[in-house]
Amino acid sequence: MKELGRSLFKSFNTGISYFLPVIIASGMLFSFTLVTGNIVDGQIIPSNQFFTNLYDLAMAGFTMMVPVLCAYIAYSIGSKPALAPAFILGYVANKPIGESQIATGFIGAIILGFLVGYVVKWVKKWKVPTVIQPLMPTFLVPLFTTLIIGVGYIYLLVYPLNGFVQLMVQTLTGLSGVNAALLGIGIGILAAADMGGPCSKAATAFTLALMAEGIYGPNGAFRLCCAVPPLGLALATFIIRNRFTQEEKQFGISALFLSMAGITEGAIPFAGKDFKRVFPAIIIGTSVSGLLGMIHGVESVVAFGGLVSISGVTKGAVWYAVDMFIGALVIVGYLFLTRPKLEVDGIKEEKGE
Amino acid sequence: MKIVAVCACTAGIAHTYMAQEVIEQECQRRGYVIKVETQGGMGIDNELEQEEIDEADVVILAIAVGIEMQERFDEKMDQGKVIEVEPGVAIKDIEGLIDRAEGLVK
Structure with missing residues (x-):
C-alpha cells in the first residue's frame, strides 16, 4: 500500500515538474499584461496591441498547462506511448464536453493522467501476434487508450468528478471571516x-x-x-x-x-x-x-x-x-x-x- | 567501491543539486569512485553511460519524480543493487544512505 502511494506521488510530481515551467512562463507573461493593463470588472484590458499579443501568448500557455500535467503524469507510468492519449485527454478535461458541457479541469486531468498511464502500462503487457507488434506503440496503444478512456470519461466519469469539483469550490468560496x-x-x-x-x-x-x-x-x-x-x-x-x-x-x-x-x-x-x-x-x-x-x-x-x-x-x-x-x-x-x-x-x- | 547516482526533484532547481553535492562529498570522503547524473530543470547533466552503470557496485536513485531512461538500471534493479530514496532523505542523512549502499555490497 505504502509502495503504491509512493509511486502515485512520484508520478504526480513528474507531472508537476513539467507543468511548472509552463505555468511560470504563461503566468509571468500574464502579469506583464496586468501591470500595464486596466482592470475593469475583473477583466483585464491590455493597454495596447503589444500587450494584447503578450496576453494571447499567456492564454496559450494557460491552455497548455493542464494537458501537460496530465500527459507527464501518464508518461511517468506508461512511458512514451502514454504521452499522446494523455495530451488529448488532458485537453479534453479542461474543455466543456459531452451533452451537459462539463469541464473537470485540474482534478479531471490528474485522474485521467493516472488512468491513461496504468491502462497503457497494462496494454503494453498484452501478448500480441508478432505481425501486430510493430503496430502497437504508434497505432493500437494510443488509439485504444484514447477511445476507451475518452468515451468512459465523457459518459461516466465527468458526473462524479464535476460534483466533487463543484463541492470543493463551493466550500472554499464560502469560506469567509x-x-x-x-x-x-x-x-x-x-x-x-x-x-x-x-x-x-x-x-x-x-x-x-x-x-x-x-x-x-x-x-x-x-x-x-x-x-x-x-x-x-x-x-x-x-x-x-x-x-x-x-x-x-x-x-x-x-x-x-x-x-x-x-x-x-x-x-x-x-x-x-x-x-x-x-x-x-x-x-x-x-x-x-x-x-x-x-x-x-x-x-x-x-x-x-x-x-x-x-x-x-x-x-x-x-x-x-x-x-x-x-x-x-x-x-x-x-x-x-x-x-x-x-x-x-x-x-x-x-x-x- | 564504485557508486553511480541519479538525482531528480520536482522543480529541478534546488534539491536535485543539493543531493548531488552531498552524495559526491560523502563518497569522496570515504574514498569511493562516484558519478552523479542530475535530471533537473535544465535536463540531463553528467549523463551516465551504460558501461559506467554496469561497472558500478551500487546505484543510488535520489529521485522524487519519474526519470528519463530508467531502463538503464533494470539489470541492477534485478540484482538488488539499487537504492531509491527521496532527494530530501539523501540531504538529511547522507551518512545513513551511504552506509546502506555499503551494506548492499557486503
Missing part, C-alpha cells in the same frame, strides 16, 4: 512544513485548482508564504549575527536570494542543522503570514512566489510584501528567544576547522 483565517493558517503551515517538498506541492496543486475556478485569494496567500521561511532565516543571520556560525551566515545570503524568487528550499540548510528550533520558528512565522494574507485579501494570479512576482498580485500588493516581512520577523524573534549565543565567533570557528 474566521474560516478564511483558518485557511490562511493551513496554507502557511503547508508552505513551511517541508520547505518545498510534498506538502508545499500539495498546497500548490490546491491553490492552482482554485485559480482555474477563478478564486485567487488562497494562491495569493500561498505565494507570499513560500518566501517567508528563507526570508526569515536570512534576516535572522543579518540581525542576530551572534547566534549563527560563519557557514550559516553564508547560507543566509543565498537564502535571501531564494526567498526573493519564492523558493522555500532556501530554508533547508538551516533546518538541517538545528531542526528543533528552526522548524517551529518557520511554522509559526509562515502561518502568521498566511493568516494575514487571507485576512488582507491578497490575490495573486501567477503561480510563482516571492517579491519578484509581486507584479502578479492583483489585490493587496502592499499587504503581500508587508505580510511576508511580518512573518519573517516572527521567525527572527522566535530564533532570538530560543537560540543560544555562540561562544566562539565566526573567525575563531573558522580557525578551529
Whole structure:
C-alpha cells in the first residue's frame, strides 16, 4: 500500500515538474499584461496591441498547462506511448464536453493522467501476434487508450468528478471571516512544513485548482508564504549575527536570494542543522503570514512566489510584501528567544576547522 | 567501491543539486569512485553511460519524480543493487544512505 502511494506521488510530481515551467512562463507573461493593463470588472484590458499579443501568448500557455500535467503524469507510468492519449485527454478535461458541457479541469486531468498511464502500462503487457507488434506503440496503444478512456470519461466519469469539483469550490468560496483565517493558517503551515517538498506541492496543486475556478485569494496567500521561511532565516543571520556560525551566515545570503524568487528550499540548510528550533520558528512565522494574507485579501494570479512576482498580485500588493516581512520577523524573534549565543565567533570557528 | 547516482526533484532547481553535492562529498570522503547524473530543470547533466552503470557496485536513485531512461538500471534493479530514496532523505542523512549502499555490497 505504502509502495503504491509512493509511486502515485512520484508520478504526480513528474507531472508537476513539467507543468511548472509552463505555468511560470504563461503566468509571468500574464502579469506583464496586468501591470500595464486596466482592470475593469475583473477583466483585464491590455493597454495596447503589444500587450494584447503578450496576453494571447499567456492564454496559450494557460491552455497548455493542464494537458501537460496530465500527459507527464501518464508518461511517468506508461512511458512514451502514454504521452499522446494523455495530451488529448488532458485537453479534453479542461474543455466543456459531452451533452451537459462539463469541464473537470485540474482534478479531471490528474485522474485521467493516472488512468491513461496504468491502462497503457497494462496494454503494453498484452501478448500480441508478432505481425501486430510493430503496430502497437504508434497505432493500437494510443488509439485504444484514447477511445476507451475518452468515451468512459465523457459518459461516466465527468458526473462524479464535476460534483466533487463543484463541492470543493463551493466550500472554499464560502469560506469567509474566521474560516478564511483558518485557511490562511493551513496554507502557511503547508508552505513551511517541508520547505518545498510534498506538502508545499500539495498546497500548490490546491491553490492552482482554485485559480482555474477563478478564486485567487488562497494562491495569493500561498505565494507570499513560500518566501517567508528563507526570508526569515536570512534576516535572522543579518540581525542576530551572534547566534549563527560563519557557514550559516553564508547560507543566509543565498537564502535571501531564494526567498526573493519564492523558493522555500532556501530554508533547508538551516533546518538541517538545528531542526528543533528552526522548524517551529518557520511554522509559526509562515502561518502568521498566511493568516494575514487571507485576512488582507491578497490575490495573486501567477503561480510563482516571492517579491519578484509581486507584479502578479492583483489585490493587496502592499499587504503581500508587508505580510511576508511580518512573518519573517516572527521567525527572527522566535530564533532570538530560543537560540543560544555562540561562544566562539565566526573567525575563531573558522580557525578551529 | 564504485557508486553511480541519479538525482531528480520536482522543480529541478534546488534539491536535485543539493543531493548531488552531498552524495559526491560523502563518497569522496570515504574514498569511493562516484558519478552523479542530475535530471533537473535544465535536463540531463553528467549523463551516465551504460558501461559506467554496469561497472558500478551500487546505484543510488535520489529521485522524487519519474526519470528519463530508467531502463538503464533494470539489470541492477534485478540484482538488488539499487537504492531509491527521496532527494530530501539523501540531504538529511547522507551518512545513513551511504552506509546502506555499503551494506548492499557486503
